[in-house]
Amino acid sequence: MFFFRLKDLSFRASVLLPIFIMGVLISSLAWWLYSDRTHQEQTYLNERTVRVESLQVANDIGIEMWRARLAVALTWGNPRDMKRIQATEQTLTHLLEEFDNYHPDNEPGRKLKQLVPEYVTEAKATFAYFHTIDKAVKHGISGSGKIFDQYALHIANGAYSGEWQRKALTAFNHLRTTAVYYNGFVSGMRVSYLDTALKNINAAVVILEQNLADDMTANTYRVAKRYQEAMLILDKDINGYHLSHKAALDTGAKVNDALIDLQNLLGEQGFIFADEGLRQRELSNQITIGLLFAALATAVGFSLVLVRGMQAQLQLPLNAAEAIGNQDLSQCHIDDGKNEFGELSRSLDKMRLNIREVLGQIIESSAQLSSASEEVSAISIQSSANMHSQQEQLDSLSAAMEEMRSTSSDIAHNAESSANATSDAAKSAHVGGEAIEQTVVAIRSVEQEMNVTTDNIRQLVEESQRIGSIVDVINAIADQTNLLALDAAIEAARAGEQGRGFAVVADEVRSLATRTQSSTEEIGSIIKRLQEQAVAAETTMTESVAKMSQGVEAVNRSGDVIQEMNGLRCKVSRRPLRP
Missing domain, CATH: 1.10.287.950 (Methyl-accepting chemotaxis protein)
Structure with a gap:
C-alpha cells in the first residue's frame, strides 16, 4: 500500500505524520480555495465592469436620446427660433456620433441603433421646413405688416372715395386676415390656417391689382405679391413637413419602446448575472466542503491505519512481557520493525x-x-x-596401654x-x-x-x-x-x-x-x-x-x-x- 513499511517509522514520526498530512492537505486546499476565489472574484469584477459599462453606455445613450427628443419637441413648438433650431440640429448630429460609437450586443440595442438615424433624419426634415419658413418670411412676410398698416392709415385718411374705398378696405381686411391665419399656422402648423391665409392673400392681390395707378396701392400690391409667393412656398412643402413630423413621432415612439426594452433587458441581465454569481459561489462552497471531507477522510483513514499498525506492533512486546511475567520463557515474540x-x-x-x-x-x-x-x-x-x-x-589404646607396650609391634x-x-x-x-x-x-x-x-x-x-x-x-x-x-x-x-x-x-x-x-x-x-x-x-x-x-x-x-x-x-x- 505504501512505498515504505509502517513498522519502520519511528513512534514520533507515526504520531506526527497524520498531523503533517492533514496540515499539507488543508494548506493545499486553502491555497486552491484562495486561487479559485481570487479567479472567480477577478472574473466577476471584469464581467461586472463590462456590464456596468454597457449599462452606463445605455443610460448615457438614453439620456442623450431623451435630451434630443425634448429639444426636438421644444423646437417644434417654436419654429421661428432659429437659434434653437440650430442647437437642436447640433444635438441630433452629436447623437448620431454617439450611436456611431455604440456597438450593442443585444437585440434592443441593435434596434435602437437602427431607429435613431431614422429619427434624426425625419426630425431634420421637419427642421428643413422651418428653414423654408424662415426663407419665406425673409422673402415676403417680414416687414409686410408695416406696409399694410400704412395702407390702412392711407385709406382711413380718406385718400380714396366711392367704390375703390370699399374695395381697398376689403383688400386690407384680406391682408389682416392673412397675417392672423399665418401666425396661427406658424404656431400650430395647421394646414387649414395656411389654406385660409393663402385664400385671403390671393383675394387681396386680385383686388389690389385693379388700382395699380395709385402709388400706395401699387406698393402694397408688390408687398402682397411677395407675401403670396412666400405663402405658396410654404404651401408647397407643408405636406412633406407633416409626413416627416408624423414619421418622427412614430419613430420616436419606437425609440422610446426600444429604450425601455434595453433598460429592462440590462436590468434582467443584471439579475441573471447576480444569480449566476450566487450559483457559482454555492457550487464553489459545495466543492470546498466535499474536498474538505475527502481530505479529512483521507487523513482519518491514514491515521487509523497508523494507529492499528502501532497497536499490532505494540502487541508483540506486550505479549512477550506477559509471557515473561507468567514465567513462560519458551515463546518468541520478535518484531523486525526499525x-x-x-x-x-x-x-x-x-x-x-x-x-x-x-x-x-x-x-x-x-x-x-x-x-x-x-x-x-x-x-x-x-x-x-x-x-x-x-x-x-584411642580408648582401646588407653585401656590396653600395658598390652600395647608389650605388643609394640x-x-x-x-x-x-x-x-x-x-x-x-x-x-x-x-x-x-x-x-x-x-x-x-x-x-x-x-x-x-x-x-x-x-x-x-x-x-x-x-x-x-x-x-x-x-x-x-x-x-x-x-x-x-x-x-x-x-x-x-x-x-x-x-x-x-x-x-x-x-x-x-x-x-x-x-x-x-x-x-x-x-x-x-x-x-x-x-x-x-x-x-x-x-x-x-x-x-x-x-x-x-x-x-x-x-x-x-x-x-x-x-x-x-x-x-x-x-x-x-x-x-x-x-x-x-x-x-
Whole structure:
C-alpha cells in the first residue's frame, strides 16, 4: 500500500505524520480555495465592469436620446427660433456620433441603433421646413405688416372715395386676415390656417391689382405679391413637413419602446448575472466542503491505519512481557520493525534469552552444588566414622596401654593404620574443599550474570520511561491541536456563513485530536503495565541475586568447616606417638 513499511517509522514520526498530512492537505486546499476565489472574484469584477459599462453606455445613450427628443419637441413648438433650431440640429448630429460609437450586443440595442438615424433624419426634415419658413418670411412676410398698416392709415385718411374705398378696405381686411391665419399656422402648423391665409392673400392681390395707378396701392400690391409667393412656398412643402413630423413621432415612439426594452433587458441581465454569481459561489462552497471531507477522510483513514499498525506492533512486546511475567520463557515474540516498538520487542526477547540462560546456569550450578553437597556430606560422614573409629582405638589404646607396650609391634601396626585412615580423611576433605571452591566460583558467575540481567531490566525500565515521556509529548501536541481546532471554530463562527465549511473542518480536526489523545492514553497505559512488569522482573532478579549471595555464604561456611577439619587432622598427624 505504501512505498515504505509502517513498522519502520519511528513512534514520533507515526504520531506526527497524520498531523503533517492533514496540515499539507488543508494548506493545499486553502491555497486552491484562495486561487479559485481570487479567479472567480477577478472574473466577476471584469464581467461586472463590462456590464456596468454597457449599462452606463445605455443610460448615457438614453439620456442623450431623451435630451434630443425634448429639444426636438421644444423646437417644434417654436419654429421661428432659429437659434434653437440650430442647437437642436447640433444635438441630433452629436447623437448620431454617439450611436456611431455604440456597438450593442443585444437585440434592443441593435434596434435602437437602427431607429435613431431614422429619427434624426425625419426630425431634420421637419427642421428643413422651418428653414423654408424662415426663407419665406425673409422673402415676403417680414416687414409686410408695416406696409399694410400704412395702407390702412392711407385709406382711413380718406385718400380714396366711392367704390375703390370699399374695395381697398376689403383688400386690407384680406391682408389682416392673412397675417392672423399665418401666425396661427406658424404656431400650430395647421394646414387649414395656411389654406385660409393663402385664400385671403390671393383675394387681396386680385383686388389690389385693379388700382395699380395709385402709388400706395401699387406698393402694397408688390408687398402682397411677395407675401403670396412666400405663402405658396410654404404651401408647397407643408405636406412633406407633416409626413416627416408624423414619421418622427412614430419613430420616436419606437425609440422610446426600444429604450425601455434595453433598460429592462440590462436590468434582467443584471439579475441573471447576480444569480449566476450566487450559483457559482454555492457550487464553489459545495466543492470546498466535499474536498474538505475527502481530505479529512483521507487523513482519518491514514491515521487509523497508523494507529492499528502501532497497536499490532505494540502487541508483540506486550505479549512477550506477559509471557515473561507468567514465567513462560519458551515463546518468541520478535518484531523486525526499525522503530522504537521493534527495538523494544527485540530488547524483551534478548532479556528473555538472557533470563533463560541465567536460569539454566542457575539450575546447572544448583545441580553441581547439590552433588558437591552430597559429596561433602558423604565425606563428612566418613570423616565422622573415622574419627569415631579413632576414638574407639584411642580408648582401646588407653585401656590396653600395658598390652600395647608389650605388643609394640601391634601398636605400631595400628598406628600405621590410623595414619593411613587419617590421610584418607584428609584427602577426602581436600577434595570436598576444592568442590566447594568450584561451587562458589560457579555461583558467583551466576550472580554476575544475574547482575547483568538486572542492569538490562533496569535499562528496559528507563527506555519505557522515555517512551512514556514521548507519549506525554504526543498528548501535549493533541491538546495543542484541540486548542487550535477550537480557535478555528471560533474564528469560523465569527466569519458567519462563509466560515461554515471551516467550522466543520475545525470540528473534524478536534475530533481527530481527541481520538489521537485517547489512542496515546491507551498506549501510555500499555507502556505503564510494561514498566510495572519490568520493575517486578527487576525486583525478582534482585531477590534471586540476594539468595545466590546467601548460598555463597553457606558454601563458604561449609568450606571453613572442612578447613577446620583439615587443621584438626594435621594436629593429630603431627602428635608424636609415645611408646
